Amino acid sequence: MAALVSVASLRSRPRPVKPALNKLTDEELVSRAKKGDNNAFRIIVERHQQNMARTVSGMLGASSEVDDVVQEVFIRLYRHLDRFRGDAALSTFLKRIAINLSLDALRRRKRFRHRFLSRDDDRLHLPEAEAGGSRADTFDRERLINEALGTLGPKHRAVVVLRLIDGYSTRETARILEVPQGTVLSRLSRATVKLRSVLAPILADEDQVS
Amino acid sequence: MKKLPTPRNGELSGSFALRRLLIEYADESAEMAMQPFVADRVMRRITMASQPEEQLYSFLFRLFRPVAIASLLLILGFVGYNAMVSRSYEIQPTTTEVVFGLEPVSITEAFTADIEPLLVDLP
Numbered sequence: 223m224a225a226l227v228s229v230a231s232l233r234s235r236p237r238p239v240k241p242a243l244n245k246l247t248d249e250e251l252v253s254r255a256k257k258g259d260n261n262a263f264r265i266i267v268e269r270h271q272q273n274m275a276r277t278v279s280g281m282l283g284a285s286s287e288v289d290d291v292v293q294e295v296f297i298r299l300y301r302h303l304d305r306f307r308g309d310a311a312l313s314t315f316l317k318r319i320a321i322n323l324s325l326d327a328l329r330r331r332k333r334f335r336h337r338f339l340s341r342d343d344d345r346l347h348l349p350e351a352e353a354g355g356s357r358a359d360t361f362d363r364e365r366l367i368n369e370a371l372g373t374l375g376p377k378h379r380a381v382v383v384l385r386l387i388d389g390y391s392t393r394e395t396a397r398i399l400e401v402p403q404g405t406v407l408s409r410l411s412r413a414t415v416k417l418r419s420v421l422a423p424i425l426a427d428e429d430q431v432s
Numbered sequence: 433m434k435k436l437p438t439p440r441n442g443e444l445s446g447s448f449a450l451r452r453l454l455i456e457y458a459d460e461s462a463e464m465a466m467q468p469f470v471a472d473r474v475m476r477r478i479t480m481a482s483q484p485e486e487q488l489y490s491f492l493f494r495l496f497r498p499v500a501i502a503s504l505l506l507i508l509g510f511v512g513y514n515a516m517v518s519r520s521y522e523i524q525p526t527t528t529e530v531v532f533g534l535e536p537v538s539i540t541e542a543f544t545a546d547i548e549p550l551l552v553d554l555p
Contacts (some may be wrong), residue, residue, distance in 0.1 A: 239453045254465060256508045260475060260478070260479070263475070263478070264475055266473050267470065267471040267474050267475070270521045271466075271470045271471065272462070275462035275465070275466050275470075276462050277459035278462075279458045279459075279462040279465055280454070280457075280458040280461070281509075282465075283461055284460070284461035284462075284465045285465060286465065287465075288462065288465035288466060289465055289466050289467050289470075290460070292466065292470060293470065293473060293474050293477065293502060295530040297474065297477055297478065297481075300474075300478050346486050364460060364461070367453060367454070368457075368461075369458045375538075382454070382460070386447065386450065386451045386454050386455075387451075387454050387455050387458045403546065414447060414450065417450060417454075421453065422452065424453060425450060425453070
């Protein structure tokens with residue numbers, strides 16, 4: 223009888239509930255992943271993939287390389303999990319990897335273009351240059367933005383992506399890119415002027431709408 | 433309309449339209465460029481990388497990479513040496529002969545039996 227009672231009490235005792243992985247913070251997930259918990263790492267990927275895709279797309283445009291680079295970001299994270307000490311947010315750590323890999327991809331792309339494509343292909347076809355007016359409506363808007371971003375050097379582009387697209391502060395951007403804040407400000411200023419001049423037709427339309 | 437991340441510094445004042453344009457562009461580009469099941473594909477790659485065959489491959493790759501680089505440098509050294517030696521030939525050698533260090537042979541030489549050195553040693 224006593225044995226039966228003890229078994230019954232064991233059954234009724236609440237089991238230690240495994241916390242749902244989705245509810246864990248990034249730091250907790252990383253510490254679990256470091257111990258070999260692949261499910262925890264999967265949650266990290268699912269949580270940050272959209273954000274990384276946006277950053278990498280900002281850097282590379284709508285290219286097939288984006289998917290590869292985003293995957294590579296997480297593979298690198300997995301390989302270097304031990305380097306993540308939690309000094310900065312995981313998203314910042316990932317952002318740095320994403321920017322570095324995107325810069326590598328841009329370098330590869332530049333080498334490829336230099337080697338295989340004629341210089342004429344790189345020329346920017348601006349609406350002003352062809353029509354002398356605002357023919358932005360007839361142009362593919364995304365292509366124009368892509369070309370406008372293409373006029374920026376990779377380093378300027380990285381500042382634009384982090385600062386304008388991802389909404390990081392100047393200090394955070396400087397930290398991710400490992401450059402002084404003054405450099406971020408000057409790159410941002412130059413890049414914005416350039417973008418505004420190229421995108422003037424679209425921006426004028428946007429202003430009218432808003 | 434999509435809500436923009438709050439600008440945290442004053443230097444972005446007046447960039448609202450530009451920021452909105454860029455954010456929309458990045459989101460649309462991401463949507464077009466990304467294939468589905470990213471997490472699955474990443475986890476598959478991670479799992480594959482931790483399999484014994486893959487580990488053996490990466491071990492061998494790491495082991496033989498320095499050997500391959502050293503061999504390549506050695507080959508380049510030999511090619512350079514052969515190129516230098518080929519300058520002393522009377523007949524202009526072909527590229528293949530230069531690379532492999534082959535002495536160019538004319539048709540006349542090829543059909544002339546040079547047996548005199550062999551006859552000297554005969555009794």
